[in-house]
Amino acid sequence: MIYLFGDSFAQCTYKEDTLLYQKTYPAILANHYKTKVKSYAKGGVANSFIFKSFNDLFGEIKKFNDDDIVIINITASSRIWFWENSPELTDTKKVQAAWKKEHLKFFDRGLNVRELHNFYKFYQLFMSFFYFEERERTIIENFILSLIKRTDNLNKPPIIIPCFDDEWKWTKKIVKKKKLPIIVPNLHLDDISRNEIKGTIPTTHNWECRINHLMPENHIILADKIINADKNTNNINFKSDFKKDLIESKDLETLRDKIRDAYE
Amino acid sequence: MKNLFIFGDSYQADHKEPYIYTKQIANQLSLTLNNFAVAGSSLEWTINQLLQCFKGNKINDDDFVIIGVSGTSRRWLLRHYPNTNHLDQLDPSDFMKPFLPPTNACKKFEKLRYLPYCESINNETLKNFLFTLDYIFKEFRTKPLLMTSDDRELKIVIDHVKQNEVNFVSAQESLNPFARREIIDMTEENYKHFRNDLRRNHFVWQNHNILADILVQSFKTGQSFSYRKMKTNIITEAETHLSPDKNGKI
Numbered sequence: 001m002i003y004l005f006g007d008s009f010a011q012c013t014y015k016e017d018t019l020l021y022q023k024t025y026p027a028i029l030a031n032h033y034k035t036k037v038k039s040y041a042k043g044g045v046a047n048s049f050i051f052k053s054f055n056d057l058f059g060e061i062k063k064f065n066d067d068d069i070v071i072i073n074i075t076a077s078s079r080i081w082f083w084e085n086s087p088e089l090t091d092t093k094k095v096q097a098a099w100k101k102e103h104l105k106f107f108d109r110g111l112n113v114r115e116l117h118n119f120y121k122f123y124q125l126f127m128s129f130f131y132f133e134e135r136e137r138t139i140i141e142n143f144i145l146s147l148i149k150r151t152d153n154l155n156k157p158p159i160i161i162p163c164f165d166d167e168w169k170w171t172k173k174i175v176k177k178k179k180l181p182i183i184v185p186n187l188h189l190d191d192i193s194r195n196e197i198k199g200t201i202p203t204t205h206n207w208e209c210r211i212n213h214l215m216p217e218n219h220i221i222l223a224d225k226i227i228n229a230d231k232n233t234n235n236i237n238f239k240s241d242f243k244k245d246l247i248e249s250k251d252l253e254t255l256r257d258k259i260r261d262a263y264e
Numbered sequence: 265m266k267n268l269f270i271f272g273d274s275y276q277a278d279h280k281e282p283y284i285y286t287k288q289i290a291n292q293l294s295l296t297l298n299n300f301a302v303a304g305s306s307l308e309w310t311i312n313q314l315l316q317c318f319k320g321n322k323i324n325d326d327d328f329v330i331i332g333v334s335g336t337s338r339r340w341l342l343r344h345y346p347n348t349n350h351l352d353q354l355d356p357s358d359f360m361k362p363f364l365p366p367t368n369a370c371k372k373f374e375k376l377r378y379l380p381y382c383e384s385i386n387n388e389t390l391k392n393f394l395f396t397l398d399y400i401f402k403e404f405r406t407k408p409l410l411m412t413s414d415d416r417e418l419k420i421v422i423d424h425v426k427q428n429e430v431n432f433v434s435a436q437e438s439l440n441p442f443a444r445r446e447i448i449d450m451t452e453e454n455y456k457h458f459r460n461d462l463r464r465n466h467f468v469w470q471n472h473n474i475l476a477d478i479l480v481q482s483f484k485t486g487q488s489f490s491y492r493k494m495k496t497n498i499i500t501e502a503e504t505h506l507s508p509d510k511n512g513k514i
Contacts, residue, residue: 048385055392059391125369125372125373129365129373130341130365134312138308138311138312139389142315142389142393143392145396146393146394146399147395148395149398149399177319178318
């Protein structure tokens, strides 16, 4: 079994029998290893959601099978899991987007205007006065160290693919310093995703057409890199091979069909 | 000389008096005391301090370690002030005021931070921490001791110990009830709002002696420990607000 934990970079959006799904790196991995994918990833979530979904499955007693593949995305530590049933609303941008586009869905889950407003205020206060790296790094390091015992029976060490710069640096540093049996790439996923875009990258896009923020060409390369991850050096080389300038920035949100065609 | 490392909150924090149980343990076992515990601090701070020592290779596998697990509702809110987990409890004349965000921001933040679900997800940090302890201390000759402040966190620890092979030793009870039972006629409800406790580590000197013996014994045997031998009903509430002398007498 291939287990995926993380945010939008790991979530499996489409059903297994669709062509779109078959072009994604989880499906390519599943075909290669002749196994199934179980993804507990969800777009927009915070690390606390990712750690909880891991703990719910592998917190006690139950262990992985030795031939399982475990891939964990670590996301931006500035995201806060605020409501149990809406883990994807983790910062003010996402709340704004929810408010504009899909607020009915969130109201159905029991959220109301006041709660959205409270979160907005809370998040602004948190980021202005109470956010600092050292605490967030500690929480991530704590999770990374906690993985060792829980994954010690795997043939291939767990793979942690941080999505953003800070979290990637923190992960890489502790894995290297303490020589932990964890595979980490030498670049984070957001870099690869951004390099695909030609032109100025929009700062406020709420929705994009790429699956896992990657074009199909790079899904194949990513899957290949995971398959060939060197467990002796604990390294995946993300610095070469990935294709750049694959999509115009203006097409990210508007040309949904065009991008869908690219996958199909 | 081997070391005794202490991490945690007010139950483990250092004080100058010689009767403090952590000092007694260091003396009894001829250890050099390194106390990183800070009163009022959160689990996040405790983990940070432990990981700093671990990453800096300051702890060796023949050292002794005591770890206090504080309530998971506490957060490490200000980087340089790990004792500040409740902003609304600060006195207006507090020396830290100049270093804090504006009072209005603090008040709003305090009001809002208990609304969200994020309070309970700190439990996941504790669950991860228990596995982290297993990794850090796997080669240690003497199993570290885990002291939990509150029943909620104790349940998580006990469940973990039942279901996993662990490299640490846990207390069978949490500390709060025993600190409360020292005070004559103190109810559980009143203890929640109890402030200005000047007992060192929330215990009178007699119980420091007993606690030191309990923990030394557990270090030697590697068996879980209980606080049941500690004395109850030995101090009035008024006496807890008075500073004890160097021998613990009021």
